[in-house]
Amino acid sequence: MADNATFILKDDSSEIVVRNEDIEEIVPDADFRFSLLILKSGDKHFVSGTKEEIEEKLEANAS
DSSP: OTTEEEEEBSSSSOEEEEEGGGEEEEEEOTTSSEEEEEETTSOEEEEESOHHHHHHHHHHHTO
């Protein structure tokens, strides 16, 4: 689907696929290399990328 984006998890090389509408909040980590994705389901995932990079990736995949 066009509104999905794939992100690499912080702790390993696994990937997750997240839909933009499933994200409740994006919280940058202290070192700004990672961000915490808080999903509406209550799941939380640390992924590689700054908040801005994640937002850009989600926006690019929405078109």
